[in-house]
Amino acid sequence: MNTFAFLAKSARHGPNTTALLQGDEVVTYREFHDRALAIGGNLLAAGCQPGDRVAFCLANSPRIMELIFGCFAAGLVVVPVNARLHAREMAYIVGNSGAKILVHGAEFQDGIQTNIELFSGVTRYCTDAVDGAVDFSALVSVEHALTAAVDASPEDICWLFYTSGTTGKPKGAIWNHRMVRCVIMNYLADLHNIQPGEVVLHCAPMSHGSGIVALPTVARGAVNAITETASFEIDSLLATVERLRVSHIAFMAPTQIVKLLEDFEPGKYDISSLHAICYGGAPIYVDQLKQAIQTFGPIFVQLYGQGEAPITITGMSGDRHRELLANNDPRIGSAGQTRTDVEAHCVDENDNPLPPGKAGEVVARGDVVMPGYWQNPEATAEALRGGWLHTGDIGYFDDQGYLFLLDRAKDMVISGGNNVYPREVEEVIILHQKVANCVVFGIPDEYWGEAVHAVVVLKTGETMTGREVIDFCGEHMAGYKKPKAVDFVSELPVSGYGKILRREVRDAYWVGHSSRIGGGSGTKVASS
Secondary structure (H helix, E strand, O other): OOOHHHHHHHHHHOOOOEEEEEOOEEEEHHHHHHHHHHHHHHHHHOOOOOOOEEEEEOOOOHHHHHHHHHHHHHOOEEEEOOOOOOHHHHHHHHHHHOOOEEEEOHHHHHHHHHOHHHHOOOEEEEOOOOOOOEEHHHHHOHHHOOOOOOOOOOOOEEEEEEOOOOOOOOOEEEEEHHHHHHHHHHHHHHHOOOOOOOEEEEOOOOOOHHHHHHHHHHHOOOEEEEOOOOOOOHHHHHHHHHHHOOOEEEEEOHHHHHHHHHHOOOOOOOOOOOOEEEEOOOOOOHHHHHHHHHHHOOOEEEEEEEOOEEEEEEEEOHHHHHHHHHOOOHHHHOOOEEOOOOEEEEEOOOOOEOOOOOOEEEEEEOOOOOOOEOOOHHHHHHHOHHHOEEEEEEEEEOOOOEEEEEEEHHHOEEEOOEEEOHHHHHHHHOOOOOEEEEEEEEEEEOOOEEEEEEEEEEOOOOOOOHHHHHHHHHOOOOHHHOOOEEEEOOOOOEOOOOOEOHHHHHHHHHOOOOOOOOOOOOOOOOEO
């Protein structure tokens, strides 16, 4: 089954219903369907063959969904590129994937032209008329439009999802049609049961989690509404929720939820239509989650996965959030339970399964897991050894199967022979009423090997000393876990997907030192 079949069915059932919406642009399911077939046909006419890769780097717009389903229709492999990447980073993904086509916005033209030698041999299409690129309008010409999608087997590749590359060059996780179908069906079954006509709003990059949630939205014949602002603006977001009667926000990173809490003004907008906010991409601190549920109600839906096992390995529905919070159950701080058709547990360094409560690396298997990395057999063998995806995340399952994530394996601090998980320390620091956000990591120390260090962002107008932070931690945890020192900054760097860049902050402290997980360069943040 070609994944395009989901769009074909929705277009047949509701041809005149709204499929894609951004500002004044309204695209019906019939128009969406026909434009995707035109794009697929024109890509084939331009010399692509089924299995060829088509990369895109676009700001959020209906063009993203039209291009994705156009590639599905033609049996091509879509390669989304984060729109916040540098042109050289974009070129690496285009080159590594072997993409024949790059579709990009005009805003990327200068960067591409500056590094044009890196894009040699790639045919470019641009959303506006620019030198060296074909106008996007050529892709939606009806001249070569397909009459129907090509046949595709479940094992045929349809998507390359490039990892963030925080520990090296990005790797392309292979997704096939079976895997994408599994993502669609399981989101509807286990996380949020999107209904026909429901309005699903996208305010995060559609090259990542938000775009993945757009797939089950299409399958149900619901509306994929896209915010008009390029940045995350609370007023604009909530005004859109009110105007469109949005019921589901497709994807938010924890940093966005924190921003939503900070800027929210009760009663300013009517958001009573909002029944679900999907969040993930990084852990959220328990105190922040509780505040969010108390402010907006039990509308939060958590998912835990990664590009190698997208949406998701474990999850927690809105109803489960409600139950756990009502009972003051500490499992509210978990990443939920293993999804219906996924197996997962934790293993030790020798891949031996661990009992409940024992921390180790999270491993998973099931149809949602990638078959491997694109043209990288060594990384594939390492990640999928023994038939299980090794996530690189450290956590433990309790006796009822709730997953508690501690940290990435490479982020663990070894101080004086003791293992310290940064997230555990961060969960304590964030409880302080003066703290807005924080990040914890290990820094070089002659005596301890690594010392636990905290970088803290205070709430507006608050003041605090490092000693206060350390003493507060001492009231909640073992002494060896407390930070040895604390620095304060006005903000923390985040990735294009809203994740705090722990290692970018951390690397500044390792300049001139040998790090067990890689050094770096940068300028040390201001000390307390």
